[in-house]
Amino acid sequence: MMKPVMTLSALLLSVCSLNTLAAEPSFPHLSTSGYGEIEVTPDMAEFTVRIVKTELDAEKAKKRVDAIVDNFIAGLTAKGVKKESFTSSNLYISPEYQYPERGKQELVGYQASRTMTVKVEQLDRLNLYLDLALASGINQVDNIQLKVRDQGQYQQAARLAAIKDAQTKAASLAQGFGYDLGQVWRIVYRQPSNQPVLMRSMAMDSNVESASYQDSLIKIHDRVEVIYQIEQP
Structure with a gap:
């Protein structure tokens, strides 16, 4: 009964060994990586607001939150914001308790909450929409995230910069060690996870200025790993 298991184990070990050998080239080689980064001025944004109200009655808490959301949506629509540019979450209601030093917990009310996310197509209108949120209650x-339209073209530019960086490093290393740089043997590329610029998490304040939004820069980066053959001159 043990023999088939031992045979299968040996087979798996053999396959793993072959894969390991295949992963490393048998000829002299040079492994390097290239990094590219592009700085872009943001031209759009996205922000998320949260509406939270606590009342003794769950229905009253729900109505207060819904009223604020409805007011904000009406204001956005009046400013020409399209429906597909904003989303709102479902209502969430949770009981609130207080815990005295002695005795059982006591129900003191209900907290109702919803979140809304607004996509700002024109960055210079961001303050307008934030003021509208404040006026709505x-x-x-x-958070406020700064973004850029057509990020794909900037990602491509960062990728080309990463490729050039890898090539420059490889040529310099090969020359420094007295080798000639040969053909590319392997290229490893993993899609980077660029994140939009997160400005801040804050309480709404009518005195907050956001003129610095247009002065911010988004960094879009890319990376590539390359293995070259190298030869004696």
């Missing part, structure tokens, strides 16, 4: 911004 929203007092908390979870």
Whole structure:
């Protein structure tokens, strides 16, 4: 009964060994990586607000939150914001308790909450929409993300910069060690996870200035790993 298991184990070990050998070239080689980064001025944004209200009655808490969301949506629509540019979450209601030193927990009310996310197509209108949120009764911004349109073209530029960086490093290393740089044997590329610029998480304040949004820069990066053959001159 043990023999088939031992045979299978030996086979798996053999395959793993072959894969390991195949992963490393048998000829002299040079491994390097290239990094590219592009700085871009943001031209759009996205922000998320959170509406939270606590009342003794769950239905009253729900109505207060819904009223604020409806006011904000109406204001956005009046400013020409399209429906596909904003989304709102489902209502979430949770009981609130207080815990005295002695005795059982006591129900003191219900907290109702919803979040809304707004996509700002024109960055210079960001302050306008934040002021509108404040006027609607929203007092908390979870985050403001600065973004750039057509990120693909900037990603391509960062990728080409990474390729050039890898080539330059490889040529310099080969020359420094007295070798000639040969053909590319392997290229490893993993899609980078570029994140939009997160400005801040804050409470809404009518005195907050966001003129610095246009002065911010988004860094788009890319990376590539390359293995070259190298030869004696």
